[in-house]
Amino acid sequence: MADARADPRDAAAAPALSLRRAYRLVLAYDGTGFHGWQIQPDAVTVQGTLLAAAQRLFGGDVRVIGASRTDAGVHALRQTVALAADSDHPAATVQAALNAHLPREIRVVAAADAPVGFDARRTARGKRYLYLIDNGTVVSPLLLRWAWHVPGRLDLGAMRTALAALHGTHDCSAFCAAPGREVEPTCRLRALHVRRRKAIVAVSLSADRFLHHMVRNIVGSALEVGRGARPPGWLAEVLASRDRTQAGPTAPAHGLTLVRVLY
């Protein structure tokens, strides 16, 4: 979930110039059974699973880079991925073949040719996330995978007022899990919406970029306001503090879905 412009961890995933074809894939996944996007030794991850499927298809050297490094348990409706390989296959064939190799929890929902060297992360202009809250008195079994169960009265008006203060360009260190690690803490938040449909409260957030755990920290803090534990003006104070210890708890990963990546 963190953007990074010069993150040394990306070196292994960087597109090799020798790979002569690039594709832009759009992936949907149920993150429940995965240890997040980023490839790790001894853990099942979305990137690792996609890489294994692509290696079965293309044989040799393959690179896959996702626009968002979603955390363990986070879902995606439209994650954009750059796939580089030595390939003669048209994009539609790559899509069908990858879907044949992937578990059903990961689907390539679209595939297109991309310029060689296409970087899904660094060229992204923004991302949109959705956070679902199950506000029912009793947790809904049908929402267990997709929503955080928060029973009790929630003041959505107060949450909207609180979130409106985050609109615009700010140093968002207060909502970043490990601020020191980030090269650049400035983010431009474009849209912050809170809607209710029956027991489900949906918080959607768009920004040019997000820091590590940023959506989950903003949602956890906004809920402190919604529950009445903090006044609506508190979120602006937290933001201004640039201090992670001032913010509310991190909302759990399973309520979060990457909706789309904007280019």
Place this chain on the structure above:
Amino acid sequence: MADARADPRDAAAAPALSLRRAYRLVLAYDGTGFHGWQIQPDAVTVQGTLLAAAQRLFGGDVRVIGASRTDAGVHALRQTVALAADSDHPAATVQAALNAHLPREIRVVAAADAPVGFDARRTARGKRYLYLIDNGTVVSPLLLRWAWHVPGRLDLGAMRTALAALHGTHDCSAFCAAPGREVEPTCRLRALHVRRRKAIVAVSLSADRFLHHMVRNIVGSALEVGRGARPPGWLAEVLASRDRTQAGPTAPAHGLTLVRVLY
């Protein structure tokens, strides 16, 4: 999913007159991991899991009867259940204690006192079911548990025309899995709706009662019309035939959700 007015299989589940308190429970469940509602030896069922939780709570003799015997894999938003036990607990305590003993895939969403001898099945005036179809070109990983993936063009207008012919009171043997087993094949269908929201097509059906596999057989047949394999008038012909071999394939269980039981 079948109603039955004098089904000998119910004998074991019938409320014993010696049990001096009855509750009306409303259950929600994710049916994915259960072999349906009805208790079976050597299989995990919703009724069996609820009974075990109630026996832990009340100790002695307990009876649980659900209004709908949902098939393996079918979900419920509001299944009504009669619970009879020797109990001094208020309904709210029973709800909280059962939820503490049940897996999160089953939740008691409401509980109230009921007259002793309350029979959730025989007193039901009707039921409403929802069948979800994932009409996306590629299956959505986020709908795997809840929707049947049917790609390709679907003519919803033709499906609506076809389903309208089922409105009213009919012998529904043509849509019954095992017609000979049913005491009474007449059902009064009240509402049949087909809606689309993006790639999701939702078919909702209400009736005073449903025969075994009836919703799934109606949906499977309506999809034959939606795909253009059959004309809209075909569903009326199938109904009039009273012959199960005339109908379309049975839609899979996991797309089906019991929405509520009407009293």
